[in-house]
Each structure stands twice: as structure tokens, then as C-alpha cells.
Amino acid sequence: MAVGESQLESGTDTVADEDDVEARVGWRYTVARIKQDTTARWGLYIVAAVLSIAVYAVVDSNLSLLTFGLLSDFTFARLLPIFDHPTYIPPPGEGTQHMPPYFPLAEQSWNPLPAGGTLEHPLGTDHTGRDYFTRIVYGTQVSVFVGLVSTFIGLAGGTVIGAVAGYYGGRVDDVLMRLVETVYAIPPLILIIVFTVFIGGANIWYAVIGVGVAFIPVFARIIRSRVLSVREMDYIEAARAAGVRDRNIIMRHVVPNSFAPVLVYATLQIGVTILIVAGLSFLGYGAQPPTPDWGQMLNISHGYMHSNVWLSIWPGLAIMITIMGFNLFGDGLQDALDPRIDD
Amino acid sequence: MKLLKYTIYRLLQAIPVLIGISVITFLLANLGPGDPVSLMLQGQEHSEELVRSIEQRYGLDRPLHERYLTYMAGLLEGDLGQSIHYQRPVADLILDRIGPTLLLVLSAYAFALATAIPLGIVAANRRNEPTDHASRIAALVGVSTPSFWIGIVLILIFAVKLGWLPSSGLIYPWRPPSSYPGISGHLELYYESIRHLLLPMIALGTLQMATIMRVERTQMIESLQGEYVKLARAYGVPERTILRKHAFQVAQLPIITIVGLNLSTALGGAVLVETVFNINGMGQLFVEAIQQNDYQLVMGVTMLLGVLFVVGVIITDISYAYVDPRVTYGERE
Numbered sequence: 001m002a003v004g005e006s007q008l009e010s011g012t013d014t015v016a017d018e019d020d021v022e023a024r025v026g027w028r029y030t031v032a033r034i035k036q037d038t039t040a041r042w043g044l045y046i047v048a049a050v051l052s053i054a055v056y057a058v059v060d061s062n063l064s065l066l067t068f069g070l071l072s073d074f075t076f077a078r079l080l081p082i083f084d085h086p087t088y089i090p091p092p093g094e095g096t097q098h099m100p101p102y103f104p105l106a107e108q109s110w111n112p113l114p115a116g117g118t119l120e121h122p123l124g125t126d127h128t129g130r131d132y133f134t135r136i137v138y139g140t141q142v143s144v145f146v147g148l149v150s151t152f153i154g155l156a157g158g159t160v161i162g163a164v165a166g167y168y169g170g171r172v173d174d175v176l177m178r179l180v181e182t183v184y185a186i187p188p189l190i191l192i193i194v195f196t197v198f199i200g201g202a203n204i205w206y207a208v209i210g211v212g213v214a215f216i217p218v219f220a221r222i223i224r225s226r227v228l229s230v231r232e233m234d235y236i237e238a239a240r241a242a243g244v245r246d247r248n249i250i251m252r253h254v255v256p257n258s259f260a261p262v263l264v265y266a267t268l269q270i271g272v273t274i275l276i277v278a279g280l281s282f283l284g285y286g287a288q289p290p291t292p293d294w295g296q297m298l299n300i301s302h303g304y305m306h307s308n309v310w311l312s313i314w315p316g317l318a319i320m321i322t323i324m325g326f327n328l329f330g331d332g333l334q335d336a337l338d339p340r341i342d343d
Numbered sequence: 344m345k346l347l348k349y350t351i352y353r354l355l356q357a358i359p360v361l362i363g364i365s366v367i368t369f370l371l372a373n374l375g376p377g378d379p380v381s382l383m384l385q386g387q388e389h390s391e392e393l394v395r396s397i398e399q400r401y402g403l404d405r406p407l408h409e410r411y412l413t414y415m416a417g418l419l420e421g422d423l424g425q426s427i428h429y430q431r432p433v434a435d436l437i438l439d440r441i442g443p444t445l446l447l448v449l450s451a452y453a454f455a456l457a458t459a460i461p462l463g464i465v466a467a468n469r470r471n472e473p474t475d476h477a478s479r480i481a482a483l484v485g486v487s488t489p490s491f492w493i494g495i496v497l498i499l500i501f502a503v504k505l506g507w508l509p510s511s512g513l514i515y516p517w518r519p520p521s522s523y524p525g526i527s528g529h530l531e532l533y534y535e536s537i538r539h540l541l542l543p544m545i546a547l548g549t550l551q552m553a554t555i556m557r558v559e560r561t562q563m564i565e566s567l568q569g570e571y572v573k574l575a576r577a578y579g580v581p582e583r584t585i586l587r588k589h590a591f592q593v594a595q596l597p598i599i600t601i602v603g604l605n606l607s608t609a610l611g612g613a614v615l616v617e618t619v620f621n622i623n624g625m626g627q628l629f630v631e632a633i634q635q636n637d638y639q640l641v642m643g644v645t646m647l648l649g650v651l652f653v654v655g656v657i658i659t660d661i662s663y664a665y666v667d668p669r670v671t672y673g674e675r676e
Contacts, residue, residue, distance in 0.1 A: 182363030186649045189611030190629065194371045194645055197633050271487060278489045279615045283630060298492060302619070309499055316492035323487040331483075 033336035040332020046325025054144040135292040142293040147274040153212025155266050158219020163250050166227030184217035204287045226258035267330035271323040278319050294319050353657050364649035372638040423643040428635040433643035444624035451548035459552045463559025485553025490612040494546035494619035511621035514539045543620045547612050562594035603659030607652050
């Protein structure tokens, strides 16, 4: 999103020339402001709720797999979200209450498409009779996981490229920035689909990497613009005079001092990432069935629009609320970290 | 004349980026495991000889860098290669499909600008009043909602439930009315084409509207605090005139940049919206190309979307320089 970027870039040049501005930075002040800020607080509530649901879904889906004998042991490796998994199809006649209709990975069931509103199926069931509420809940893990991991990839890659480009300047800067501009020029969704399909085949892991790579440019640009002003600071000069190696200057001094605006941007970027991945899954290049995923559920429910309208509503609402949480929190964080804003 | 120099400078600056785009798309499309030859034969009985002759025909037997140079040489002549799936030149396919996408994207922008700018101004003028809060919530919802889902919801409400508007396809106003059955005369053609365009336009435009509105609001707030506004107030210029003339003009500059940079989201979003509304544009062409493993076509479409973005950004940069007298041309940072 270019909005935040331009605001950040214009904000960095005029920092700290008034006395009282100095007192308004630092973590304690930031936390205090987040507590005051209604927007940030609500964002935090939503993010916390979504994260808890995601963690619950990860643990619960692993436990169910264990119960059905599809997992031999409960290891830490399995605490990752379930992406590609064997499907449990119970023998006919064994469909008890707590078995497959609720089990989000089950491939088939017995009473497809009843509407929701019952205690048994609050949001109804999908075209194969799986409980929709369970699938919405379990879908949280994919969105949150993909959002966090690919934002992290973009942040890490962008930080390295942006810091190196900004610190060294000159030809290094030119080459790196042209590269960044190139990646930036291809619409992310297009780039990610081409990357996913031609490199790996439709698979959520390639999607995660692809989304991360596609968002390296935005982070690189912000970091670079910050580094350009930080590198002129006296303490950098001092470190250089003391003979500290470039790599250490970048990692210990330049990056930490350029990081705050990027962190805010990363929070907002999580929302954008989830938005993109939802689109990717909707087209069929994200999480593959039977993995429950919101975008993919919208893709499937698109074909059942006339038989059950609500199937197309719930996953979209879930996406919207999740992204809204991250956006609210990011907006609040931005206000809290920007010492110039005063209301 | 300075402006002309700046334009040329920006165009030259775009060349490495365009070359970069071609390298990236070429590498992605050619290093993948998908094998175009076996796709073409699609399970038919085939001899080694046939495979080799096809490879030769499409130049697939030559080393990668040679193929890239051939591809680039073709590009310079406007030849984007041959689509394997459609057995037609890629350039022809793109020309067939680019109209609907441009229509969709441009109308989405028109919708976004026409709604976002007045809303942003009202919000800024009534800062922290209920109107402001409502518009900020609307903007938040707008940036948080996937465009394709907005499309789905719009279809559910206006097409499935109410039956007011059609849910798929577009009617192109540049075609003769006789090419559509049941449409007689140009007036009806325009009417139908607007009816078909309305829902996809809103679906694609909402995100743009929300981002533009946010920027418009902050810019207007900042602009209203400017020295020139204080001066105008001191002179007793009516508030309405200040809002319309003094504050408004300055606040519009960043919007131009946003419109250019957001083109990338809009083009990506077009792929999704075209899928939801069954519109035969570039987005659909891209999806088909990916599904058919048609790497020539994928390269062509990706290249073109990249070029569209670069050109869009250059146009906005130049118009920015044209509108804002403070911009110095051609100097870096």
C-alpha cells in the first residue's frame, strides 16, 4: 500500500527539531499511547482474538488427527498448521456426532448443504456436508500463518536490501533499487501466481514464499529512505572512525535506528498479505482442498450461490474482520509512534 | 521545454526496469518444470522425432540466453511470440482482451475518484465529528475487504436476490449494437453497457476509493492548517472559497501519485473481479494461460501488465510535475 509509505517517507525528514518531540519517543510512551488510543486498542483485541483462534485450531486439528489415528505421535513439528494432509474418510455407518461432519479435513459426509441456524451446525454445512463453522475456525490458521510468515520474509529481505542500498549508496544503490523497482512493477498477484505455478506448482508453501518475495520491494524502499538519513548521523560516523566493520555498523546501528516506521508498515502489510493470499486461494493457487482456507471456501461456494447464499458470506466476513484487526492496530501504532501527531 | 526533458529522462529511466521485467518473466516461465511440448501433444501418440521437430519449431532446443535474446528481438518488433494453446500470436490475443480490462480499470478509478474526493473533503472539514468517524470506518472496511468478495456480495444482492443488474459479462460500448442480440440502437447499447459495468466497477473500485479517501482526508487536514489558509482567513475570504480553492488544490497533488502506484493493485484486482463476473479480459486470459501452462502467453500478459504499470507511473509522475510548479525536474532526491 502506497499510502502508508508516502506518509512515512514524508514524515522522516522533519523528525525531532522541537524539544518536546524528544520526550515522545520510546517504548513506554508508545505503549501508553496504544492504551489511550481506541483504534489501536480495538485492533489489538481483534488481532488477539484471531491469533487465539488460530492457535486453538492448530492444536485442535492436530489432536483430532491424533484421535483418528492419522498421526502416530504429537510432535512439535506438527504444531505447524495443517496444510497438506491425508484425508480421513470413515467407513460407512460410522458417522457419529463428533466424527467427520465437524472434522474439517473430512472429504465426504452425508447430509450436504443444510442451512445454518441450528445448534448442531450454526453456520450450516458445505456442499459435502462438513460443518461450516468448524471450517471457518480452522481456516484462521492458514490466513494468520501465511500473513505472518510471508510478511516476515518480505520484512527480512527488504531490510537487508534496503539497508545495504541506502548505506553504501552509489552504484550498489542503483543496481539494487532498479531490481526492486522491477519486482515492484509486476502486480503482486500476477507475480505470485507465476512464481507459484511455474516454480513449484500450486502449493501453499510456494505461495507463502512468493508473497514474501513480492513484498520485499515495499519494505526495501521504506528502509532505504530511513537509512539515507540515519547514515549521516554522528554515531555512525563515530563507529566508522572507531574502525567498526560495515556489516556490524549496518546490523547494530543503521537497521535498529531505521526500524520503527517499518514495523508499523509491517503490521499494515500483514493485512495486505492476507488479502492477496485470499485472492490467490480464490483462484485456486493457495491452500489446496481439503485444507480449510477462507479464499478457497469462497471459490467453492461460488458454485453454490443459488442453493445457499450464506456459504459465500461467512468466509468473506472472516477475512474482512481479520484484516480489519491488523489495519486498526497498524493505524493505532502509527499514531502512537509518530511523535508529531497531537490531538 | 524543461518538461519535455523530464519526460525523456523518465522514459529512459524506465528502460532498465522494462528489461528487468522481461528477464524475470522469462526466467520464471522457462525455468519451471512445466513442459510445453508434452502439453501440446496432450497424451497423443508421439515419436521422438515429432517432439524434436516441435522443439525446433518453437526454438526450445536452444540454450536459455539465446532464446531470451530471440524473444527480446521479437518484442522490439512487437512480436510477443505464439500462444501454444490457442495457436495464435500472443499480441493478437492480448489486443482482443485488453479492451474490457481497460474499461473495467478506468471506470473503477473514475468511481473511486468521484466518491473518495468529496467524502475525504467532508471528513476533513468535519474532523472528529460523526460524519468523519463514519467515513473513516467506511474507508477501513474498504481497505480490509477483498475485491472479489465485494463482487460476490454485490451479485448476491443485486443480481440473485433483487434481479436488478446482470451478474456476468460486459457489453462493450465500442461495438456496433447489432453484434448483441436484443439490443437496438446506440442508446440502448450504452444503457446496457453501464448496467453490466456497474457491479464489477464498484467491486474493483472500492479498495481504490478507500485508499484515496484516507489520503484525501489527511492531505486536506494538513492543507487546512497551512499558512496560506490562515492568511486567506485573515483576509476574510469565505470558508467555502478557502475549502474549494486554496486548500483543495494543494491537497490533490499526492492523490495523483497514489493513483499511479495503486495501478498495480488495480490490475491484480482485475484478475479476480474478471473471474467473479466472467469478464473476458486480460485477467481471464492470464488465468487461462496459467491453467494451460501456455508459457508464451503468460510471459506476454505479465510483460504487458508490468509495462502498463510502468507507463501509468510515468504518466502520473509527469502530470505531477506539470501540476506542481515546485517540482524540480530530473534531479534525484
